[in-house]
Amino acid sequence: MERTLMLDGSSLTIEAVTAVAREYVKVEISLEAMERIEAGRRLVYELAESDVPVYGFNRGVGLNKDRHIVSKYYQEYNRNLILAHCVAVEPEASEEVVRAVLLVRLNTLLVGCTGIQPAIVTMYKDMLNHRIHPVLPERGSVGEADITCLSHIGLAMIGEGEVDYQGIRMGAREALEKAGLSPVALGPKDGLAIVSSNALAAGKGAIILKDAVDLINIADMMYALTLEGYKGNVSPLEEAAYKVRPFPGQAHTAERVRKYLEGSYLWLPGVSDALQDPLSLRGSCQVHGSVRDALDYVIKYMDIQLNSSDDNPCLLMEERRMISCSNYEVTTWVLGFEMLGIALSHLSRNACYRIIKLGTPRFTGLSRFLTPADTRVIAYGTIQKTFTALDAEIRHLSNPCTVDYFSLAGEIEDHANNSPLVVEKTRKIVDNLFYILAIEAIHGAQAIDLRKATRLGIGTKAAYEAIRSEIPFLEEDRNLTIDIKKAYVLLKSGKLLKAVNRALEQI
Template structure:
């Protein structure tokens, strides 16, 4: 990827946001993009002289759109705009979330439709490269531009509020001074350019999609391991039957699972009595594939958003005008996250059913709850309750929230999406899904050990050894919460995927 990410407002990807947010990759602003920002600012100054009424520029915002903002009042008004819109509430964003949000907004500014001063654009880049992270509340936005929350970033730019640097909190003024930066003096439209975007939901949404991609790859691996553990029927993994349906995600999941099971003896030694396995085993490519398709759609929509303007009003440099619009509306990709959350629930629900069946001796032919000794130990009996509780939480988190809005600001703002909350719910689903898949993996590995004498696939063998490197065979009853947490960390950190990818060779 290189040592520096060049930003031009048109090519930002989910992976780019990950690299800057979590790997702290440095950024540079493309010169052509800088010129777009300069040109749009020049147009702003021309419109100041003409005194043409423009929302958020020389007129107020929201219900105050009828208030005239005189030129001599620009700096104070824009400062007041920042202060008055800081209304978010805790919890506070983590460092990677703050970085993702700032990068999302910076890239949108480079399209040149805000008319903001170039120094505002440069401040985002400075904060990212210097590791200055504004304290950013995550709640309070209704998803019609994240005004109440990202205003707190603007607050630190003018020297107020708090920032985090190297894990410690400082007053923004002190942090700016230590870094050789001065508080910004805001001019016409600068305040609105800072506060009016969907950067919070878009930035955190990008992190969610990155994590979701890993989760669904893990889901395929865990399923393949469980199928080996039960000696399940492989006919649902036949290429020919999938060609008759050919949904892209379904085919992708199939290829992932086939790859994990390459060289497994399951292809020649599956249970002959397993004519048709339960649907939680038989329909996995279709279920996981639906989630993959939902994630692909959401990614496409979000990346389109990240590389386009969500500014209102929109500065149109070539036309020489600035127009009120609804480009801040994020519904196109918000409903994608709603769909994704629902699809992920199907993934976790099926995992729960597989886990319960893995503990059933009538189904597996192994010991009850996979205990090493039915006379002395209880085994995995209680973990069924854990997955059931987690699944119940996912069920409620997957309920739609984008339509739960009310009319605000004197009935002018009568639509919302709750985009930050929708994204947050999706991220909570992903986190719980890691636990659920981890518990299934513990069952699969235990069943494989109890059955003995199996030749695992290249990918599943690597996964099995990664699991056993952190959680040993259950040879007697012990604290299972500790085992669950270890497998969770193995999955969450990406270590399982690293081990599988490193050990798997085509």
């Protein structure tokens, strides 16, 4: 049965954004939400007739806020507004990002504070359901609404510019005709409502948060696998330690790792030779927990972003007026992404040190670089360059950039937050970490085999088997680039986590 997501302006989640973006889940609009849109539009026309000065409505935008817009020129002015804001540059957003952007903007419109015409709201839905994806350059927004990028969506809605229609590039008008749709005729407030939102940063950000949640769960799993390959000391996992220091993230990770290692040989008396392991192993729950705490913060405020109005001016239906405001300001959750990037940088460095320790005989008692034959097979010596290079990229990307902005538009726009840039660098950090954890997975499985550890935890056994289903034991030197990619796909596709979760469900 085909899945459908009902939108109402108040209940969109990051999981739902990801499902629509990646799985082509269709969307519908609730009756109550459409009634809000229609009522808002009626109020817009009432205000238009009264000639109350309203920014972006019967007055210009930016420094041109003092320019009067005569009602008979509404369509021409709003088309010009769309065209004048089409100034973004490549790279083009991926299909999944465009879908996320369309969905997020549609849901925030349904809050009912915009006054946009219902036909445009319906067009967002139709574009998603017919897979009409406007060509959307990603760079050019400073984060005070993504106006220079989102304007290209408006361009497609009026039948101009280009789109990808069911995977094929063509003119927007042709795609609309093929889907049985007509271009929209813009009216008062429509142009500004299309361009002025944070949907680019928020749409991509929601997808990244979903990936980051998966990433931290995988990181916990890889840490557990490394402990078994390393023959690590499990006393830092004991629940009592977290009761006297109740930071929620680290307690959550410790609980997951204990569950993954349930039944492992590591819990047998006298297994570990070391009273204390290196900090990269001993303190992993704390480091991973910091990522979880940062994620909790960002997700909390992203949920608000997805289900609230970021419009300026803001239509207040109950008061029957429209006011200027700064609801496009998203510094609160942009700072959260900066924090998340820094936390992920700690996780990256920690994982790299765990991998290095696995290849060091004086820590593990195993062979150098986990070779099966010391004098004949080089094994994992050179691979250290790859994961440390990825970590160097992450370290650079974790530097904050949200305070780097200029005063623009005749110096009236003198604050910004660079939200699309912050979100994009977080995406790169997350992707790099999937590679690093993939390399840790390869090392963990190899160490377990060399140690001849057969009594694995319930979760780690499932993870080990999933890894070995794709990547065999390294008996002879081979092209490890292939192994890295296979492990990366295994982790990022969710296949490994699904296998582990299935195993845990059978307990």
